Amino acid sequence: MADPRFFKKAGPFDLKTIAAKISAEIRNDDGSLKIDDVAPLDAAGPSQISFFDNPKYKDALTQTKAGAVILAPSAVEFAPEGAALLVVDMAYPSYAAVALMFYPHVSAAPGISPAAHVDPSAKLADDVTIGTGAVISAGVEIGAGSSVGPNTVIGEGVMIGRNCAIAANVTLSHTLIGDRVIIHPGARIGQDGFGFAMGAHGHQKIPQLGRVVIQDDVDIGANTTIDRGSGPDTVIGAGSKIDNQVQLAHNVVIGRNCVIVSQVGISGSAKLGDFVVAGGQVGIAGHLEIGDGAMLAARTGVPSDLPGGQQYGGTPARPMSQWRRELAAVAILAKRRKKKSG
Amino acid sequence: MADPRFFKKAGPFDLKTIAAKISAEIRNDDGSLKIDDVAPLDAAGPSQISFFDNPKYKDALTQTKAGAVILAPSAVEFAPEGAALLVVDMAYPSYAAVALMFYPHVSAAPGISPAAHVDPSAKLADDVTIGTGAVISAGVEIGAGSSVGPNTVIGEGVMIGRNCAIAANVTLSHTLIGDRVIIHPGARIGQDGFGFAMGAHGHQKIPQLGRVVIQDDVDIGANTTIDRGSGPDTVIGAGSKIDNQVQLAHNVVIGRNCVIVSQVGISGSAKLGDFVVAGGQVGIAGHLEIGDGAMLAARTGVPSDLPGGQQYGGTPARPMSQWRRELAAVAILAKRRKKKSG
Amino acid sequence: MADPRFFKKAGPFDLKTIAAKISAEIRNDDGSLKIDDVAPLDAAGPSQISFFDNPKYKDALTQTKAGAVILAPSAVEFAPEGAALLVVDMAYPSYAAVALMFYPHVSAAPGISPAAHVDPSAKLADDVTIGTGAVISAGVEIGAGSSVGPNTVIGEGVMIGRNCAIAANVTLSHTLIGDRVIIHPGARIGQDGFGFAMGAHGHQKIPQLGRVVIQDDVDIGANTTIDRGSGPDTVIGAGSKIDNQVQLAHNVVIGRNCVIVSQVGISGSAKLGDFVVAGGQVGIAGHLEIGDGAMLAARTGVPSDLPGGQQYGGTPARPMSQWRRELAAVAILAKRRKKKSG
Structure with a gap:
């Protein structure tokens, strides 16, 4: 096949x-x-x-x-x-x-491409793979069995654990990564977050001093962006799976074994518990908490705290059953008006 | 000008x-x-x-x-x-x-940059252009008149037809591409899709075995992501135009001459007919079918099958006229309540 | 810390x-x-x-x-x-x-990496920094104090002012950039916009002849995409801050000191005044104007002109107070129906 x-x-x-x-x-x-x-x-x-x-x-x-x-x-x-x-x-x-x-997984023979750029101060385990054109900066550490794809750029001091697969054209900085983490092409992790003191004469950039901490067994999708913390860290809990084109702002904390589907956006300092599922294109406002096991239907917009263990839908987010009732009520209302005027 | x-x-x-x-x-x-x-x-x-x-x-x-x-x-x-x-x-x-x-289109003089990395087993037609820092892996084939931009990474075995323009900083893998295809910078095509067997103790990755097949005359926008099929292929039909930051999940099938505007997300195994138009930020759930010529207003959310030849809007998607009636009914209802309480 | x-x-x-x-x-x-x-x-x-x-x-x-x-x-x-x-x-x-x-900002010692690819016709000020694997094409000009990250590709003729920081893995073409501009990793600026004359037998590409003009003190987020103008230019006004994964289509004009949060999409030829704030995942249709100081709540969908100085929410966008009244009216309606049938 x-x-x-x-x-x-x-x-x-x-x-x-x-x-x-x-x-x-x-x-x-x-x-x-x-x-x-x-x-x-x-x-x-x-x-x-x-x-x-x-x-x-x-x-x-x-x-x-x-x-x-x-x-x-x-x-x-x-x-x-x-x-x-x-x-x-x-x-x-x-x-x-x-x-x-x-179709057993076949790794390329480990080795550092002669066309990779590895800073002499980087510490690479013996069987690491570094692709053509990849840039490994000063002080980087990469554990046994991990690979870095072609033209990927790893910034100063980044730590990568064992058996990780970092794909091509990725950018990492200010990031600590556990074991068995998969990062798909084009992901951007560890850049400054969107922190400004807004003012009537312009907006002043707030220094961003935190890191991104990615625990074991996390997957990060293609072209996903995860900003470094502003002071606290941005954290992705063990076993969580993040799809393509997801945006995680500074100081976001994702619990363990969450599933975040593509094009979700999570604003600064939001905290998700464990086993939270967020469907595609969900939006979550900043500085709020979502409890363990909450399930957000695709395109849900979350403006405030949500208790765990329930399903939610709509913008602003409501319990799924309430959202369905409201949609039905509106449909009936519109039908009645049509009959009257028809 | x-x-x-x-x-x-x-x-x-x-x-x-x-x-x-x-x-x-x-x-x-x-x-x-x-x-x-x-x-x-x-x-x-x-x-x-x-x-x-x-x-x-x-x-x-x-x-x-x-x-x-x-x-x-x-x-x-x-x-x-x-x-x-x-x-x-x-x-x-x-x-x-x-x-x-x-302003006639002027191609750069064809040729392979001395700073490109081309595997000896790759088969390149005579007048192909390969940019600085581009990586062309083993077994790749590229047809006459096609160009690959600087720092783009083409994975093993990828086939590219004639007169294609692949821009800079693109990543391609597990992909077959027809003729006259344009791929804008930062597109990620052919990486593993978001396939997990979710479980109470964690989520197990499902091997992704399919390809991405891109037919003739397709355009793919900047930073768009298209995952390879999980077993079947992901397919983009001839003449379809895909804008920037679109997400197409594994096994998605797009018909011919569709127009998919920016930031649309289409979930796994969804099938679009021919000449479907999806406005910006539309979301389409997985495992459903949308008929030929369906037109989805910007931001429509599609949870289930839609017959072709009609316009839809709202989340969940309704026929355009019904959605408009419902919006009007709600506006009138709220106004009445305001009057009463005012 | x-x-x-x-x-x-x-x-x-x-x-x-x-x-x-x-x-x-x-x-x-x-x-x-x-x-x-x-x-x-x-x-x-x-x-x-x-x-x-x-x-x-x-x-x-x-x-x-x-x-x-x-x-x-x-x-x-x-x-x-x-x-x-x-x-x-x-x-x-x-x-x-x-x-x-x-934590004072410490720049890397300026200098051009021996592994950067700089066209001899490019004009670089003395203290410019160019990273490993970066590609600086013919006719590019870069002002004093600016830096270009590793594996970034700057296309022919692009002009960059003074004290700009262009991160890694960025793609720029057809773009003029002022002073003190920050561009985060993976941004794509200046590629062709989504311009097609749609037809019953297929869609014909419209040549894109304009530029992107980015004024002083602008920030552009990671993996954001900004298309060149189709004939007029795409313009980002001085002091405006653009977050990650924002999509700005051809001919968009953003005023001064706007704040555009992540995953916002703005369609072709839309014009925003000064100090406009667009929350996350906002969508704005093409060929419309939004007045100075308008504030769009996260996920607002804007189909037509909006006067400035007010807050808006919902899809289609309504004044914030009206949207809130409508949400409340629907919730009450659904509750009443539940009681009756319960």
């Missing part, structure tokens, strides 16, 4: 081997079926394995020609008769593990 | 030559008028040619000092007495053709 | 010296108190100075352990008994000046 220009493929594997990898129960097969690739339900053939996770694709499941399908027990009844089944609790992460069997 | 620091100018041309180029009917002149530049209505002088296309600028037309104006038959009555007129069906594209007469 | 990896610190200073710098009245101390750092209210200790400006942090003021606090006369009553006070009219800009005493 995956384009050989971009991937080296492993396999084939028999179904027994795959099932063992993900602790799945095999149905409709003795485990000897040879599988040579993963593929989506609507494209898979008899020697390929697919997965079912999103109810929107129930028809695709019923009609699939895949040789085997990874699915939850509740989905078995919708599977086609011919297909071998790998029954698991969670189909999506199981699929991920199987995809990695066929 | 155009700053000589940035442009080489051609001309002057007489009005007859210009009219022939755009198949215009000349009025108020015998075609011998010498024109030496293009200029906006409010800045043009007697030896310059302007155009009228947007009704907002009717006053500027009436008061223009331009020697000649390109306009539609319906606008002739608003033109000033003295001006020569070039009457055409479509004033805007005709102006474009005339502007190109005065 | 500030991480020594990223900062060189000055001081200590006695309170008298600090008070003199900001013309403050000292209370609760004879001026001999030694201060060795700045710190936020909730982190400061007895040898550190803090400031109070935002009423949200009144409790932090009351409980602070800071040795001294900068504050306005009206806040004195909330200060803890032990703390020395520096009483000033405007606490925030006074704090800025004090922070600069402890």
